[in-house]
Amino acid sequence: MTFLVMVEGDAGGWRVDEDALTEAILDRWADVEIRSEQLSEVRSLIWEFETMNGTGEAYLHVEGKCLYMDVWEDDAIRLAIPFRRLTPGNLDLGFCDEGYTFDVRLPPGTSETELKDLVNAAG
Numbered sequence: 001m002t003f004l005v006m007v008e009g010d011a012g013g014w015r016v017d018e019d020a021l022t023e024a025i026l027d028r029w030a031d032v033e034i035r036s037e038q039l040s041e042v043r044s045l046i047w048e049f050e051t052m053n054g055t056g057e058a059y060l061h062v063e064g065k066c067l068y069m070d071v072w073e074d075d076a077i078r079l080a081i082p083f084r085r086l087t088p089g090n091l092d093l094g095f096c097d098e099g100y101t102f103d104v105r106l107p108p109g110t111s112e113t114e115l116k117d118l119v120n121a122a123g
Helices: 018-028 073-085 112-122
Strands: 002-008 032-035 043-051 054-061 066-070 092-097 103-105
Touching: 002 073, 018 032, 018 043, 018 054, 018 073, 066 073, 073 092, 073 112, 092 112, 103 112
Parallel strands: none
Antiparallel strands: 002 066, 002 092, 032 043, 043 054, 054 066, 092 103
């Protein structure tokens, strides 16, 4: 399933630090393949990795304000939290699945457990 974590509204020119996001992904999954060639007009950086649930992929939108995640929900939550940590607190983040069966705000300081609770309450 595909999940997204994205800045809602104007980011004022901010974009996530790609190196810091890569480091956060490598901290979670040791065996990560990183592709930086632009494969389309929307994908700027792609991470492919093996999770306990199988193969996963995440890619950063070229504007650096949205992370698409083709993974299981638990793994998407594990990716959304570092993206939130790397985002200035004054920017609003949303977290949703591709079908919008849930769409929740991701406040600064949210833990994985808290985000799971938000998703479960919204679903």
